[in-house]
Amino acid sequence: MKTVKAFAPATVANVCCGFDILGFSVDSPGDDVILTLRDEPGVVVKKIVGDNGRLPLEANKNTSSVAVQSFLNALGSNAGVEIELHKNLPLGSGMGSSAASAVAALVGVNHLFGNPFTREQLIPHAMEAERIACGSAHADNVGPSLLGGFVLVRAYHPLDVVKIPVAANLYCTLVHPQIELKTEDARRVLKSSVGLKDAITQSGNTAGLMVGLMSADYGLISRSLKDVIAEPVRSVFIPGFEAVKSVAVKAGALGGGISGSGPTMFALSASHEIALAAGEAMQLEFLKFHLKSEAYVSKINLEGAKVIASN
Numbered sequence: 001m002k003t004v005k006a007f008a009p010a011t012v013a014n015v016c017c018g019f020d021i022l023g024f025s026v027d028s029p030g031d032d033v034i035l036t037l038r039d040e041p042g043v044v045v046k047k048i049v050g051d052n053g054r055l056p057l058e059a060n061k062n063t064s065s066v067a068v069q070s071f072l073n074a075l076g077s078n079a080g081v082e083i084e085l086h087k088n089l090p091l092g093s094g095m096g097s098s099a100a101s102a103v104a105a106l107v108g109v110n111h112l113f114g115n116p117f118t119r120e121q122l123i124p125h126a127m128e129a130e131r132i133a134c135g136s137a138h139a140d141n142v143g144p145s146l147l148g149g150f151v152l153v154r155a156y157h158p159l160d161v162v163k164i165p166v167a168a169n170l171y172c173t174l175v176h177p178q179i180e181l182k183t184e185d186a187r188r189v190l191k192s193s194v195g196l197k198d199a200i201t202q203s204g205n206t207a208g209l210m211v212g213l214m215s216a217d218y219g220l221i222s223r224s225l226k227d228v229i230a231e232p233v234r235s236v237f238i239p240g241f242e243a244v245k246s247v248a249v250k251a252g253a254l255g256g257g258i259s260g261s262g263p264t265m266f267a268l269s270a271s272h273e274i275a276l277a278a279g280e281a282m283q284l285e286f287l288k289f290h291l292k293s294e295a296y297v298s299k300i301n302l303e304g305a306k307v308i309a310s311n
Contacts, residue, residue, distance in 0.1 A: 002036060002037050002311070003034065003035065003036045003037075003310065003311055004034070004035050004108045004109075004111050004112050004307055004309070004310040005032060005033070005034045005035075005108065005307070005308045005309045005310070006032070006033050006035070006104045006105070006107045006108035006111070006305060006306065006307050006308060007030050007031070007032050007033075007104055007305060007306055007308050008030050008031055008033075008099075008100040008101070008102075008103035008104035008107065008145050008146075008304075008305035009025045009026055009027065009028065009029075009030040009100065009145055009301045009304065009305065010025070010026050010028070010029050010030055010089055010095040010096055010097075010100060010145075010174070010296075011023050011024065011025045011026070011095065011096035011099060011100070011140075011141045011144045011145050011260075012024055012025075012026070012095070012096075012172065012174070012259045012260065012266045013094075013096065013138075013140040013141045013144075013259070013260040013261075014140065014227070014230065014257075014258065014259075014260060015150075015209065015225075015257075016205070016209070016224075016225045016226055016227040016231065016255070016256070016257040017202050017205035017206045017209060017224060017225070017226060017227050017228075018140075018152075018206050018209065019202075019227065019229055019230045020138060020140055020153070021140060021152060021153045021154070021206070022140060022150065022151070022152060022153075022206070022209070023096075023140040023141055023143055023144040023150070023151050023153075024144050024149060024150040024151065024172070024300055024301075025144040025145050025147075025148055025149065025300070025301040025304055026172050026174065026296070026298045026299075026300065026301050027298035027299055027300075027301045028296060028298050029088045029089055029095075029296055030088060030089065030100055030104070031085065031086060031087055031088055031089055031097070031100040031101050031104050032085075032086040032088065032104060032308070033064055033083060033084070033085050033086070033101065033104040033105045033108050034083070034084040034086075034108075035068070035081055035082065035083055035084075035105065035108040035109055035112060036081070036082045036084075037079065037080065037081060037082075037112060038080035038081065038082045039080060040080045041078040041079065041080045042059070042078075042080055042081075043059045043065045043068050043069045043072070043080075043081050043083065044059060044065075044080070044081070044082050044083065045057045045058070045059055045062050045064065045065050045083045045085065046082050046083060046084050047084045047085070048062075048084075048085045048086075048087065049084075049085070049086045049087065050086055050087035050088060051085075051087045051091065054091060055085075055087070055091070060132075061132060062083075062085070062101070062132075063098045063099075063101045063102040063105075063129035063130070063132055063133050064083050064085050064101040064102055064104070064105035064129070065083055065105070066102070066128060066129045066132045067101075067102035067103075067105050067106045067125050067126055067128065067129040068081055068083065068105050068106065068109045070124075070125040070128045070129070071106055071109050071110065071117070071122070071125045072109075074117075074125065075113065075116060077113075079113075081109060081112075083105060085101055085105075087101070090176055090294075091180070092180040092181055092182055093176050093180075093259075093260075093263070093264050094176075094181065094258065094259040094260035094261050094262045094263060094264040095174060095176070095259055095260065095264050096141035096142075096145060096260060098129065098130060098133035098134065098141075099126065099129075099130060099141035099142045099145050100141075100145055101129075102125075102126045102129035102130065102142060103122075103126050103142055103145040103146050103304075103305045104305055106122045106125055106126055106146070106305075107119075107122070107146070107305040107306065107307060108307065110122060111307045111310060112310075119146045119147055119304070120146075120147070120161065122146055123139055123142060123143060123146060123159065123161055124159065126139075126142035126145075126146065127139050127142060129142075130142060134187075136187075138153075139153045139156070139159070139161055140153050141260065143161045144304070145304060145305055146304050146305055147161070147163045147304050148163070148301050148302045148303045148304030149163055149164065149166055149300060149301070149302045149304075150163070150164040150166050150213055150300070151163055151164065152164055152210070164210060164213060164214065165214055166213045166214065166300070166302075167213070167214055167215060167216040168212065168213050168215075168216040168217075168218065168221060168270075169216070169270065170221075170254075170268050170269070170270065170299070170300050171268070171269045171270070171271065171272050171274070171275035171297065171298065171299055171300070172266055172267070172268055172269075172275065172297070172298060172299075172300060173248070173253065173256070173266065173267040173268075173269065173275045173276075173278045173279040173282065173295065173296070173297050174259060174264055174265075174266050174295065174296040174297075175244070175264065175265050175266075175267075175279055175282040175283055175286065175293050175294070175295045175296075176263070176264040176293055176294045176295075176296075177238065177239070177263050177264075177265075177286050177291040177292070177293045178291060178292050178293060178294075179238075179239075179263050179291065180263070181237050181238075181261060181262045181263045182261075185237075186234050186237065186261035186262060187261065189233045189234065189236075190229075190230060190233060190234075191229075191233070194229055198228045198229060201226075201228050202227070202228055202229055204224075205224045205225075205226050205227075205228075206224070208220055208223065208224035209221060209224035209225065212224055218254055218270050221254050221255070221268065222254040222255050225254060225255030225256065225257065225268065226255070227257055227258075230258070231257055231258060234258055234261065234262060235258065237262055237263060238258070238262055238263045238265065239286075239289040239290075239291060240285060240286060240288065240289035240291070241258075241265070243285050243288070243289075244265055244282050244285045244286060245257065245265065245267075247278075247281040247282060247284075247285045248265075248267040248278040248281060248282050249267075250281065251274065251277040251278040251280075251281040252269060252271075252274035252277060252278065253267035253268060253269045253274060253275070253278040254267075254268045254269060254270065255267070255268060256268060256278075265282065267279075267282065272297070272299075275297045276297050279295040279296075279297050280295070282295070283295050
């Protein structure tokens with residue numbers, strides 16, 4: 001086996017109340033990566049499609065190649081790997097674009113080498129790629145992209161990432177307004193500390209959301225999809241935020257908020273029909289603020305990244 005093609009899905013991090021500790025993956029969109037073993041040692045990014053020339057080809061700056069190099073280092077291998085990255089996720093969108101590139105590359109290279117590592121063992125290598133992308137080695141995007149479904153990052157020292165057993169049958173609507181928001185800027189506005197009242201409220205909502213997911217209690221899920229820490233300061237970057245969120249709920253969605261650091265907004269619904277209606281309402285509302293947008297509707301992806309082909 002010399003070549004493998006892998007896919008990694010977009011993800012929603014934070015999930016309102018779960019700032020930096022919760023995330024889930026969707027069926028689409030996502031990134032594709034083609035990896036080929038080469039005779040010369042070293043990792044090379046041969047080609048990037050779909051980024052309009054914005055992403056670096058240097059192996060020490062691209063998340064896909066950084067992840068692969070970290071994998072090879074852990075394996076103690078000086079093998080040569082060539083990468084072709086197909087970006088289907090918009091950059092700076094809040095849908096885990098940098099994570100998807102890294103995860104697809106890791107799942108592909110792991111397959112090429114006979115799957116020496118479990119999905120959980122691949123997480124630290126994907127986190128190193130995230131460090132390159134935004135300066136923070138966080139796991140709330142790479143975790144769900146690798147493992148699928150809803151994922152809890154319980155702790156970082158030592159790393160403790162847990163896949164949540166979800167009984168609820170949920171659909172996700174992602175609406176990406178045509179503006180770009182850098183993760184660094186969205187993090188810069190956050191407070192360094194929170195008050196006791198907000199901490200209690202946020203903890204209650206996070207616990208309630210997990211119980212709702214595990215027990216298929218849609219009312220509890222809806223009541224828990226509230227963020228009193230990050231959303232109040234980050235939402236100012238998204239024109240029409242409150243109005244867009246409101247029309248999604250009026251269309252029948254359980255609730256929603258900012259996907260990752262934004263500007264994409266997400267909504268969770270109990271049916272595909274409601275998810276479609278929420279997406280249409282959200283797009284129409286964004287137009288009132290002179291913003292065109294793309295909408296994606298899919299089920300929660302329980303599988304995570306996968307190998308598409310190999311030869």
